[in-house]
Amino acid sequence: MKGRIISVFKDLYRVSVGNNEINAPITGNMIKSADFPVVGDYVEISDEGQITEIYPRKTILSRKVAGKEIKEQPIVSNVDFIFIVTSLNKDFNIARLERYLTMVYESGSNPCFILTKSDLDDDVNEKVASLEEIAFGVPIHVVSSYEDKGIDEIRDYLKDEKTIGLIGSSGVGKSTLINKLLGNEIIKTKEIRVTDDKGKHTTTRREMFKVGDGYIIDTPGMREIQIWSGDTSSSFEDVEELAKLCRFSDCTHGNEPGCAVNRAIETGELKKERLASYLKLKREIQNMENKINHGHKFAEKEKIKNMMGTLDKKKKIVHR
Ligand SMILES: Nc1nc2c(ncn2[C@@H]2O[C@H](COP(=O)(O)OP(=O)(O)OP(=O)(O)O)[C@@H](O)[C@H]2O)c(=O)[nH]1
Numbered sequence: 001m002k003g004r005i006i007s008v009f010k011d012l013y014r015v016s017v018g019n020n021e022i023n024a025p026i027t028g029n030m031i032k033s034a035d036f037p038v039v040g041d042y043v044e045i046s047d048e049g050q051i052t053e054i055y056p057r058k059t060i061l062s063r064k065v066a067g068k069e070i071k072e073q074p075i076v077s078n079v080d081f082i083f084i085v086t087s088l089n090k091d092f093n094i095a096r097l098e099r100y101l102t103m104v105y106e107s108g109s110n111p112c113f114i115l116t117k118s119d120l121d122d123d124v125n126e127k128v129a130s131l132e133e134i135a136f137g138v139p140i141h142v143v144s145s146y147e148d149k150g151i152d153e154i155r156d157y158l159k160d161e162k163t164i165g166l167i168g169s170s171g172v173g174k175s176t177l178i179n180k181l182l183g184n185e186i187i188k189t190k191e192i193r194v195t196d197d198k199g200k201h202t203t204t205r206r207e208m209f210k211v212g213d214g215y216i217i218d219t220p221g222m223r224e225i226q227i228w229s230g231d232t233s234s235s236f237e238d239v240e241e242l243a244k245l246c247r248f249s250d251c252t253h254g255n256e257p258g259c260a261v262n263r264a265i266e267t268g269e270l271k272k273e274r275l276a277s278y279l280k281l282k283r284e285i286q287n288m289e290n291k292i293n294h295g296h297k298f299a300e301k302e303k304i305k306n307m308m309g310t311l312d313k314k315k316k317i318v319h320r
């Protein structure tokens, strides 16, 4: 049977199968190969009620795991849209939104910006205008769950079995928005939110909900967004198009002569901050790629060393 992962508990996965929901473990082989399902995954369930296989993912949103380890952390899979949620008060930060966008493009899903808590903000238009400068056609929706503003625009996405994943900082109103879409009765039965000492609701696990003819995935707020890999060709299309006109194909847009990017900054066509964000992100993506490659090379070397080790030992035996 085919099912879909709704949420992940310690060793069990909540899976929707047809009209039912079951809790299922994964096979020992999957554990061994660290083949862990994520919310949104389609999986094969055996007659014994075990998850035996993850179907190929259409999209996968990942970040680097927190801390020093060089490891990918998949967040959600098979989502058609990712809503990058930010509130219109203190959370609003263009550089962070550029980062999210770069991550989302890499995932293969379609990005959308959701600006929440419009009831708290007096200069919505100004913020939307500054976001439009970096959004290049990515839809922007202004909502207020308190004032029921923009909720219908969000509902429009939830059709034809489409799946939406929500990401953003803690406290921007992701869960409140989902509750709004769900209606009250359903929320009461779900205990997905805990109250921290500040009285703020904080989500602790990813969970998928059915809304209308679609699905929506709530995620816990992200504290740090460490890029695992990113695609700047869409999120920084403006900069990369300009870069094609630089005299040197490997121009770093520093002090090189004939740099079209810096020329654009001089004429005001491109903002200085935008180039700074771009260069910073590129550096980060490159650093991560180097580390991953280094990790692979290291693993290879270790493998060869181990093989040599066994060869040496064998040789010694032969010599005796
Ligand atoms: N003024 C206002 N407050 C809102 C709105 N939506 C949510 N809030 C409040 O913002 C706080 C955080 O909302 P949550 O929905 O828990 O935020 P979240 O993004 O799910 O946070 P995490 O689960 O920690 O990631 C709560 O106190 C909400 O009542 C809104 O439209 N307007």
Ligand SMILES: [Mg+2]
Binding pocket: 174, 175, 176, 201, 202, 203, 218, 219, 220, 221
């Ligand atoms: Mg939440």
Ligand SMILES: [Zn+2]
Binding pocket: 243, 246, 251, 252, 253, 254, 256, 258, 259, 260, 261, 262
């Ligand atoms: Zn240049």
